[in-house]
Amino acid sequence: MFKQTQTERFNQIAMPHLDAAYNLAKWLTRNPQDAEDMVQESFMKALRYFEGFRGDDGRAWLLTIVRNTCYSWLEAKKSCPTVFFDEDEDSLETQMLASSTASLTVNPEQHLMQSQDKALLSTAIEALPLEFREVLILRELEDFSYQQIADIIGAPIGTVMSRLSRARSLLRRWLANDVSPDYTLESAP
Amino acid sequence: MNCKTVSEMLHGYLDRQLDLRSMLAIETHLSDCDSCRQEWRALSKLNATLKQGITYHRAPEGLRQRLKLAIEPPRTNPKWFGGLFYMQNFGQPLAGLALLLLGFALGWQYQPAKRESRQTDELLAAHVRSLQADHLTDVASSDQHTVKPWFNGKLDFAPQVLDFTAQGFPLVGGRLDYLDSKPVSALIYRRRQHLINVFVRPESQEPKVAESNVERQGFHVLNFSAKGMDYSLVSDLNPQELQELELLLKQPPN
Numbered sequence: 321m322f323k324q325t326q327t328e329r330f331n332q333i334a335m336p337h338l339d340a341a342y343n344l345a346k347w348l349t350r351n352p353q354d355a356e357d358m359v360q361e362s363f364m365k366a367l368r369y370f371e372g373f374r375g376d377d378g379r380a381w382l383l384t385i386v387r388n389t390c391y392s393w394l395e396a397k398k399s400c401p402t403v404f405f406d407e408d409e410d411s412l413e414t415q416m417l418a419s420s421t422a423s424l425t426v427n428p429e430q431h432l433m434q435s436q437d438k439a440l441l442s443t444a445i446e447a448l449p450l451e452f453r454e455v456l457i458l459r460e461l462e463d464f465s466y467q468q469i470a471d472i473i474g475a476p477i478g479t480v481m482s483r484l485s486r487a488r489s490l491l492r493r494w495l496a497n498d499v500s501p502d503y504t505l506e507s508a509p
Numbered sequence: 510m511n512c513k514t515v516s517e518m519l520h521g522y523l524d525r526q527l528d529l530r531s532m533l534a535i536e537t538h539l540s541d542c543d544s545c546r547q548e549w550r551a552l553s554k555l556n557a558t559l560k561q562g563i564t565y566h567r568a569p570e571g572l573r574q575r576l577k578l579a580i581e582p583p584r585t586n587p588k589w590f591g592g593l594f595y596m597q598n599f600g601q602p603l604a605g606l607a608l609l610l611l612g613f614a615l616g617w618q619y620q621p622a623k624r625e626s627r628q629t630d631e632l633l634a635a636h637v638r639s640l641q642a643d644h645l646t647d648v649a650s651s652d653q654h655t656v657k658p659w660f661n662g663k664l665d666f667a668p669q670v671l672d673f674t675a676q677g678f679p680l681v682g683g684r685l686d687y688l689d690s691k692p693v694s695a696l697i698y699r700r701r702q703h704l705i706n707v708f709v710r711p712e713s714q715e716p717k718v719a720e721s722n723v724e725r726q727g728f729h730v731l732n733f734s735a736k737g738m739d740y741s742l743v744s745d746l747n748p749q750e751l752q753e754l755e756l757l758l759k760q761p762p763n
Contacts, residue, residue: 327581330580332634335580336640337745338568339568342566342567343565346566347566352569356569359576360572360576363576363579363580376725379745441563442563445563456559460556481520481526491559495555
């Protein structure tokens with residue numbers, strides 16, 4: 321009698337999400353070679369833990385491993401940009417809102433659509449704090465629900481919502497002013 | 510609901526992540542309040558820019574090959590099936606595919622699964638196989654007039670092939686596949702970076718399967734009938750957008 325081996329099950333459940341795994345790793349590490357290393361390490365971990373996997377969402381499960389692997393590595397490397405945003409501070413929010421409302425009149429999004437400047441957008445996203453970048457990628461590129469993102473990053477759903485709205489507000493400001501993200505980042509309080 | 514509450518919840522509204530009551534409350538507020546409506550328009554524009562503007566980094570082929578080897582190392586003293594996998598790594602995906610099919614066939618024979626559940630398994634397997642074995646399309650074209658004639662003579666029915674690029678579902682191509690040991694046409698559409706396999710075959714005479722919308726292993730399967738055909742949509746795309754494609758497929762061609 322044919323018995324499906326663990327490896328075949330792994331090939332069915334994890335392998336189809338290789339692109340998603342690499343995409344997340346690339347956005348978190350911001351370097352193609354590091355991203356490959358992270359994915360390889362994550363898949364080896366996934367294979368080791370696979371016996372314990374009982375869920376039915378292989379993509380969320382795999383991306384949780386990729387995310388945690390990248391975080392440990394970035395921490396060890398100390399290259400992870402420190403987050404200077406206080407999640408509970410209101411002043412930054414007010415300032416961002418004020419600035420984004422002001423930019424509305426010039427229709428920044430249309431400007432970007434016309435220029436088709438994917439590179440500018442990539443630079444802006446890579447300059448986002450890690451915590452903001454990951455929720456943005458998981459939402460915009462992977463279409464995960466807030467609840468799924470909360471499970472993957474191990475944070476409450478409210479945190480997911482506020483990080484996502486901050487990430488978008490920051491991007492909107494940067495794109496509107498058409499300035500270097502680094503400049504904006506440094507001039508932020 | 511006041512403007513401050515609405516502005517806090519606008520992202521949740523945009524992402525369709527709020528409960529129905531909040532969604533309706535915000536909708537009502539937006540129809541009454543000019544400044545919030547303006548903010549909402551700006552946000553959805555930004556969101557559209559992000560969704561199509563952010564680069565999706567696909568895994569390099571070298572990485573894929575390395576992982577395959579790491580997961581399934583070639584055996585020095587291969588048994589017959591080990592040998593097949595060994596060959597698969599060196600460019601003979603057909604042997605691997607045949608083995609996989611044999612595996613599924615034998616697996617099912619011993620598995621007293623319900624018909625619908627088995628059909629879901631079969632659809633998922635076909636979808637995954639199409640992504641794995643580098644055999645997504647037999648005919649790769651976004652032109653419906655290239656894809657449709659390609660099926661002539663290969664099937665005893667003529668599937669409707671339409672391109673929905675304008676509606677955000679560009680046609681990628683077509684493929685011949687097998688479901689329930691019958692040849693079926695598989696049409697491939699893309700939504701952003703998500704691939705959607707649309708399996709089309711003549712409407713089954715047997716009673717309809719119960720599972721019309723299933724989620725499994727991170728994939729969604731949507732079954733429905735239209736214009737005398739049975740459709741099954743399989744993708745990792747969210748169910749809401751899959752339903753958009755369902756509506757498009759159900760529309761009469763102009």
